[in-house]
Amino acid sequence: MKRARLLFFQILVAVVLIALWHVGSTVKVPAGFLSQKAFFFLDPFFFSTPFAVFERTWRDFATGVIWFHLGITLLETLLAFVIGAAGGVLIGFWFARQHVVAAVFDPYVKMANALPRVVLAPIFALWLGLGIWSKVALGVTLVFFIVFFNVYQGVKEVSPTVLANARMLGMSERQLMRHVYWPSALSWMFSSLHTAVGFALVGAVVGEYLGSAAGLGYRIHQAEGVFDVTGVFSGMLVLAIFVIIIDTCVTAIENRLMVWRPTSASSQT
Amino acid sequence: MDSGTAPVPIRIGSRHCAVALTDMRITFSGQDRDGFTAVDRVDLSVADGEFVAIVGPTGCGKSTLLNATAGLIAPSAGSVAIFGEPLVGLNRRAGYLFQAEALFPWKTALENVAIGPEVAGATAEEARGRARDWLARVGLTAFAARYPHQLSGGQRKRVGLAQVLIRDPKILLMDEPFGPLDAQTRQIMGNLLLDLWNADRKAVLFVTHDLEEAIALADRVVIMGAGPAARIIGAWRVDLPRPRDISEVRLDPAFHALHREIWSALRDEVIKGYRQTEGAA
Numbered sequence: 187m188k189r190a191r192l193l194f195f196q197i198l199v200a201v202v203l204i205a206l207w208h209v210g211s212t213v214k215v216p217a218g219f220l221s222q223k224a225f226f227f228l229d230p231f232f233f234s235t236p237f238a239v240f241e242r243t244w245r246d247f248a249t250g251v252i253w254f255h256l257g258i259t260l261l262e263t264l265l266a267f268v269i270g271a272a273g274g275v276l277i278g279f280w281f282a283r284q285h286v287v288a289a290v291f292d293p294y295v296k297m298a299n300a301l302p303r304v305v306l307a308p309i310f311a312l313w314l315g316l317g318i319w320s321k322v323a324l325g326v327t328l329v330f331f332i333v334f335f336n337v338y339q340g341v342k343e344v345s346p347t348v349l350a351n352a353r354m355l356g357m358s359e360r361q362l363m364r365h366v367y368w369p370s371a372l373s374w375m376f377s378s379l380h381t382a383v384g385f386a387l388v389g390a391v392v393g394e395y396l397g398s399a400a401g402l403g404y405r406i407h408q409a410e411g412v413f414d415v416t417g418v419f420s421g422m423l424v425l426a427i428f429v430i431i432i433d434t435c436v437t438a439i440e441n442r443l444m445v446w447r448p449t450s451a452s453s454q455t
Numbered sequence: 456m457d458s459g460t461a462p463v464p465i466r467i468g469s470r471h472c473a474v475a476l477t478d479m480r481i482t483f484s485g486q487d488r489d490g491f492t493a494v495d496r497v498d499l500s501v502a503d504g505e506f507v508a509i510v511g512p513t514g515c516g517k518s519t520l521l522n523a524t525a526g527l528i529a530p531s532a533g534s535v536a537i538f539g540e541p542l543v544g545l546n547r548r549a550g551y552l553f554q555a556e557a558l559f560p561w562k563t564a565l566e567n568v569a570i571g572p573e574v575a576g577a578t579a580e581e582a583r584g585r586a587r588d589w590l591a592r593v594g595l596t597a598f599a600a601r602y603p604h605q606l607s608g609g610q611r612k613r614v615g616l617a618q619v620l621i622r623d624p625k626i627l628l629m630d631e632p633f634g635p636l637d638a639q640t641r642q643i644m645g646n647l648l649l650d651l652w653n654a655d656r657k658a659v660l661f662v663t664h665d666l667e668e669a670i671a672l673a674d675r676v677v678i679m680g681a682g683p684a685a686r687i688i689g690a691w692r693v694d695l696p697r698p699r700d701i702s703e704v705r706l707d708p709a710f711h712a713l714h715r716e717i718w719s720a721l722r723d724e725v726i727k728g729y730r731q732t733e734g735a736a
């Protein structure tokens with residue numbers, strides 16, 4: 187499908203959904219039509235209305251209150267991602283090259299990964315306080331495993347022929363790392379980058395939601411506490427915009443670094 | 456050796472040989488308890504500067520022989536000697552053009568060729584300069600910035616050839632380098648290879664399943680029998696004049712005589728080989 191057409195349909199979906207929401211929450215079904223009393227299909231008390239949400243979001247940005255919270259969440263997300271990814275790359279490489287270490291730690295890695303990370307949030311709050319670091323820690327536990335498994339796989343899955351060729355070309359163990367294992371691991375890591383960044387954000391927001399004094403998660407939690415549905419939806423909207431911007435950045439970085447990888451787009455042209 | 460009619464492989468004094476495989480057996484430990492013996496009792500030598508082609512039915516162990524010569528696998532019995540010295544570990548004097556795709560997919564054609572000198576300690580500038588030179592020799596100057604997936608199969612093989620030759624190995628191992636290419640491209644590539652080899656005569660072990668190609672290129676054609684436990688069942692010297700042109704040499708009556716002679720010996724093995732692979736499948 188052409189880009190313009192695709193964009194048109196994508197926007198169409200949003201317009202239809204918002205229109206349905208708008209009609210459902212603003213047009214009253216007259217009394218005696220379907221029930222004794224007049225009612226809304228989507229009660230604005232529970233569903234708010236699109237205009238209220240947009241207006242609230244606009245006001246938050248215009249007055250600037252949201253920027254501070256957005257900054258906190260962004261900082262937590264970035265820290266969680268950087269620390270988690272760095273740890274995942276290092277440990278992933280180490281395990282992939284040291285079979286004994288990998289074998290010994292294998293059951294514990296699986297155990298740790300199977301643990302629902304939300305249960306760790308109160309522990310991190312206890313250990314690290316209610317500041318940003320307990321949220322960063324939660325994000326790290328999510329990001330680490332994704333990157334770890336992918337780097338591990340990337341190092342393991344290097345084509346044996348490419349590896350043999352590299353050795354025949356005279357590469358030392360260090361040169362193999364740099365010219366073969368690292369690029370291969372990197373390509374696997376990038377295939378999981380979108381997920382990893384997403385999880386970093388989840389860690390930050392969930393952490394804030396469960397206990398903090400700043401950030402988007404905190405804002406949503408606050409709004410919920412006073413039954414301010416408009417505030418909750420507005421928070422979600424900001425979060426969604428935030429995710430799309432981050433994802434676009436990730437895609438741009440990916441396209442720059444992964445030029446060598448055959449893509450469906452380049453094979454068509 | 457039970458095939459009494461086949462000539463005995465020509466042996467050259469192993470002191471002068473670039474490659475000397477002596478009574479070599481290679482057994483893969485696998486699912487079977489005793490393992491799978493791919494090749495057995497192989498005697499093969501390649502003199503310095505000699506071009507030897509190995510022909511044999513699929514699955515007979517041609518790649519296995521090259522891997523042993525490259526030092527990627529160790530023989531289960533017998534020995535591999537390189538310029539008179541027993542081979543330990545990787546064969547540092549050999550360049551290996553693999554049967555499967557072996558280019559680094561994350562490097563451009565130029566970077567792929569430059570990696571050899573770079574690894575050997577040349578500066579990046581110097582390595583690139585030499586790589587450009589080699590890309591020109593294989594006719595790929597215009598494709599220097601392409602990644603392997605943006606090149607055709609034949610272009611990838613040429614990059615591979617440049618990648619191996621830039622290191623100036625004393626021994627060149629080539630495993631069906633023109634395998635997936637069409638007939639015309641094979642001839643062009645064959646002539647390119649002969650030109651490069653004429654300019655600098657290395658010892659070459661060239662694996663192919665195309666007997667005509669083997670005769671047209673080589674000084675000596677070695678025929679392997681069908682596996683398992685495949686052996687060399689014969690070797691023929693090719694006394695066609697050099698320098699050769701692949702398409703012209705095929706018109707030579709001596710070429711036809713030799714082809715007929717080798718083929719009559721090979722045919723039975725090929726039929727045997729197909730029967731075995733069919734039985735296994």
Ligand SMILES: Nc1ncnc2c1ncn2[C@@H]1O[C@H](COP(=O)(O)OP(=O)(O)OP(=O)(O)O)[C@@H](O)[C@H]1O
Binds near residue numbers: 483491512513516
């Ligand atoms: N790692 C391995 N483990 C077990 N068996 C192997 C292994 N590698 C090769 N073989 C077997 O050894 C035999 C020889 O394999 P090889 O790859 O050398 O054949 P080939 O002559 O190169 O065939 P082709 O012309 O199809 O490339 C085959 O029967 C193959 O199944």
Ligand SMILES: [Mg+2]
Binds near residue numbers: 518519
């Ligand atoms: Mg093979």
